[in-house]
Amino acid sequence: MDLMKAMSERHSVRDFKDEPISEEHVSELSEFIEQLNNKSGLHMQLILNEPKAFNSLGVRLITYYGNFRNVNNYIALIGRKSDTIEERCGYYGEQVVLKAQQMGLRTCWVGGTYRKVPSACEIGKGEKIVAVIAIGYGNEDGHPHKSKAFNEVVLGDADYPIWFRKGVNAALLAPTAMDQQRFMFELKGNKVKVRAFPGPFSKLDLGIVKYHFEAASGIKVS
Numbered sequence: 740m741d742l743m744k745a746m747s748e749r750h751s752v753r754d755f756k757d758e759p760i761s762e763e764h765v766s767e768l769s770e771f772i773e774q775l776n777n778k779s780g781l782h783m784q785l786i787l788n789e790p791k792a793f794n795s796l797g798v799r800l801i802t803y804y805g806n807f808r809n810v811n812n813y814i815a816l817i818g819r820k821s822d823t824i825e826e827r828c829g830y831y832g833e834q835v836v837l838k839a840q841q842m843g844l845r846t847c848w849v850g851g852t853y854r855k856v857p858s859a860c861e862i863g864k865g866e867k868i869v870a871v872i873a874i875g876y877g878n879e880d881g882h883p884h885k886s887k888a889f890n891e892v893v894l895g896d897a898d899y900p901i902w903f904r905k906g907v908n909a910a911l912l913a914p915t916a917m918d919q920q921r922f923m924f925e926l927k928g929n930k931v932k933v934r935a936f937p938g939p940f941s942k943l944d945l946g947i948v949k950y951h952f953e954a955a956s957g958i959k960v961s
Contacts, residue, residue, distance in 0.1 A: 764844065
């Protein structure tokens with residue numbers, strides 16, 4: 740599966756099969772996460788066979804979108820506290836999400852509806868957990884989120900080049916908090932800017948959206 744197909748077929752999944760991730764997939768994911776950590780300066784970690792984060796006192800956590808079921812594995816997005824940590828976690832965490840999709844695994848970004856279990860991961864001095872990504876073999880493939888139109892997330896009205904349209908359309912496939920897609924792109928010459936409107940996890944969303952745009956267009960975003 741190529742990256743663009745992974746973007747279009749990736750949907751949030753909260754219902755997982757009650758089975759461990761295969762050794763082959765664990766090895767491939769762990770190696771990929773290590774590469775991204777070296778590149779980003781983050782401390783992302785794959786947590787396996789740890790049900791406490793999504794099962795508090797025997798009661799499954801419930802979100803606006805429904806129950807989490809059989810979440811025993813997740814990726815902890817950890818990094819040193821800074822002004823850029825949330826955006827970097829979004830940018831590099833989404834790369835793990837799409838890699839997992841290509842491997843046949845399913846995922847769900849989780850910002851607040853989980854229990855932090857510090858003993859399950861390594862949190863260095865000055866570091867914090869920004870969010871987690873539930874991961875495993877899905878009992879379903881999920882469903883497309885409700886999406887805005889191209890002209891609702893682009894500032895101005897122009898004859899935009901194909902690469903810009905590809906980037907924005909890929910950004911509209913990106914997961915965002917509550918599926919609100921609170922971002923706006925602007926093109927000036929060949930320079931692309933994107934900003935996120937204030938809201939829950941807006942910086943995390945911004946990193947995810949930037950990666951989708953850049954991967955599809957081949958152009959960096961400022």
